[in-house]
Amino acid sequence: MTADTLRRSPLGHLADVLAAHSTGGERGVRLREVPFLAQLDLQLHPHGPAAQRIATALGTPLPTAPNTVTAGGPDDLQVLWLGPQEWLVLGPDGSAPTTAGLLRAALADEPGSVVDVGANRTTLELAGPAARHVLEKGCALDLHPRVFGPGRCAQTLLGKVNVILHQVDAEPAYRLLVRGSFTQYLTDWLLDAMEEYRHPPLPA
Amino acid sequence: MLLIACPWCGERDELEFHYGGQAHVAHPADPEALSDGEWAEYLFVRDNPKGPFAERWSHAAGCRRWFSVVRHTVTHRILAVQSNHPTAADGTKPVTA
Numbered sequence: 001m002t003a004d005t006l007r008r009s010p011l012g013h014l015a016d017v018l019a020a021h022s023t024g025g026e027r028g029v030r031l032r033e034v035p036f037l038a039q040l041d042l043q044l045h046p047h048g049p050a051a052q053r054i055a056t057a058l059g060t061p062l063p064t065a066p067n068t069v070t071a072g073g074p075d076d077l078q079v080l081w082l083g084p085q086e087w088l089v090l091g092p093d094g095s096a097p098t099t100a101g102l103l104r105a106a107l108a109d110e111p112g113s114v115v116d117v118g119a120n121r122t123t124l125e126l127a128g129p130a131a132r133h134v135l136e137k138g139c140a141l142d143l144h145p146r147v148f149g150p151g152r153c154a155q156t157l158l159g160k161v162n163v164i165l166h167q168v169d170a171e172p173a174y175r176l177l178v179r180g181s182f183t184q185y186l187t188d189w190l191l192d193a194m195e196e197y198r199h200p201p202l203p204a
Numbered sequence: 205m206l207l208i209a210c211p212w213c214g215e216r217d218e219l220e221f222h223y224g225g226q227a228h229v230a231h232p233a234d235p236e237a238l239s240d241g242e243w244a245e246y247l248f249v250r251d252n253p254k255g256p257f258a259e260r261w262s263h264a265a266g267c268r269r270w271f272s273v274v275r276h277t278v279t280h281r282i283l284a285v286q287s288n289h290p291t292a293a294d295g296t297k298p299v300t301a
Binding site: 045046047066067082083084085086140141154155156157162 | 212213214216217219220265266267268269289291
């Protein structure tokens with residue numbers, strides 16, 4: 001028996017519930033889990049010689065502007081800014097060993113680290129015309145398109161839970177990276193926040 | 205609620221931050237030469253000004269970096285923010301009250 005047959009995502013048992021609570025239409029909002037994304041925590045000096053080698057290896061530069069995301073490369077990797085010398089590299093399920101190998105080779109002897117943090121967090125995807133309104137019920141960030149849009153990320157609190165918030169589409173669509181043990185709570189909170197959008201709006 | 209401008213992430217709620225006490229408390233050059241009283245003074249005794257106060261904050265729920273803030277202890281107005289991080293654009297000179 002391999003690890004693949006044993007592994008469970010934090011929300012695997014709730015996929016049907018998430019689908020049942022998702023709605024379409026003008027005020028629709030959809031929630032689903034994107035389980036088992038490859039996640040690598042990368043730390044190094046942003047202006048050292050290794051940063052350029054890593055940009056070449058990944059096929060995309062490391063974002064140096066705070067709270068931004070770059071994407072690219074053959075594996076469709078996304079690199080999220082987490083700190084002035086820390087990034088999170090996201091890739092499809094199963095890509096972690098290859099990408100980690102590339103990063104370690106590019107880092108070589110420079111001070112820094114590449115750590116597989118794939119077991120840290122799972123990913124929730126919240127999308128639809130009402131997605132921003134759902135988040136705004138529990139997040140103090142200004143998520144209006146004039147401030148926050150595709151290609152932006154932020155580490156913040158949503159419903160008191162630490163999340164990495166990443167806008168992936170202007171629809172809007174967001175990805176929320178959340179610690180496994182907080183996932184059930186945050187999902188309950190989101191389903192409650194989404195509830196009103198399953199019904200017609202109250203007359204003004 | 206304070207609105208604190210993290211040098212990296214911009215203005216965020218106070219809830220996202222962790223307070224680190226008075227800034228610029230220098231570690232004694234020769235700790236073993238200190239008397240118990242002087243050591244206790246270094247460890248525990250802090251200024252408590254009525255007015256501008258330089259203090260440490262960490263953006264605990266965000267980028268997790270430490271930085272210095274000068275806050276007016278009466279009005280809570282934030283007078284200056286300084287990252288102290290070696291890669292920061294604003295250099296490493298300390299802010300003082």
